Amino acid sequence: MKKMRKICTILVLLCTAAVPLTAEELVSGGFGINYYGYEELYLTTGLSYQVPLEEAMDLAFGADFGVSTEQTGGEIRANFLIPLHLGLNFPFPGQTVSYSFGTGISPNINYGDDISGVALRMGPYVHGLLRFQVHPVMSIFLRFEQNLLFGPPRWIYTGSNLALGISF
Numbered sequence: 001m002k003k004m005r006k007i008c009t010i011l012v013l014l015c016t017a018a019v020p021l022t023a024e025e026l027v028s029g030g031f032g033i034n035y036y037g038y039e040e041l042y043l044t045t046g047l048s049y050q051v052p053l054e055e056a057m058d059l060a061f062g063a064d065f066g067v068s069t070e071q072t073g074g075e076i077r078a079n080f081l082i083p084l085h086l087g088l089n090f091p092f093p094g095q096t097v098s099y100s101f102g103t104g105i106s107p108n109i110n111y112g113d114d115i116s117g118v119a120l121r122m123g124p125y126v127h128g129l130l131r132f133q134v135h136p137v138m139s140i141f142l143r144f145e146q147n148l149l150f151g152p153p154r155w156i157y158t159g160s161n162l163a164l165g166i167s168f
Contacts, residue, residue: 027047101128102126122150143165
């Protein structure tokens with residue numbers, strides 16, 4: 001577990017060091033749902049940061065925070081999910097509506113009553129994004145993402161998430 005954290009930290013630092021200092025950045029925030037493992041539905045909120053690496057290719061990284069609750073025996077219990085994202089986006093710009101395709105790696109930290117302690121699962125993701133320009137410096141986005149994660153105890157987890165948000 002400690003080795004995996006070190007590897008993730010090194011990957012994030014290397015990718016942020018490769019970002020040109022003069023690049024225009026895009027900060028996005030949103031909320032949505034994550035159907036984790038197709039077993040549990042999490043309500044999520046998150047932030048992401050995106051910068052151009054070269055023409056028609058952006059580096060994007062961010063994190064979400066999700067919570068799911070269940071009532072058992074009159075007591076409400078919570079499960080938490082923190083998916084991190086590090087990947088590349090390939091935008092297809094338009095005047096008012098644009099779209100993009102993205103792919104990358106997503107470590108997921110899961111904590112709840114149904115697992116003992118904290119579980120770390122990691123794997124690739126792909127997403128499609130629609131962006132609607134509503135102001136010269138603001139746009140609204142809709143993103144659909146598909147994940148394939150690996151880790152104990154089942155070793156293969158798939159899931160989908162849908163998010164709606166604002167970018168500046």
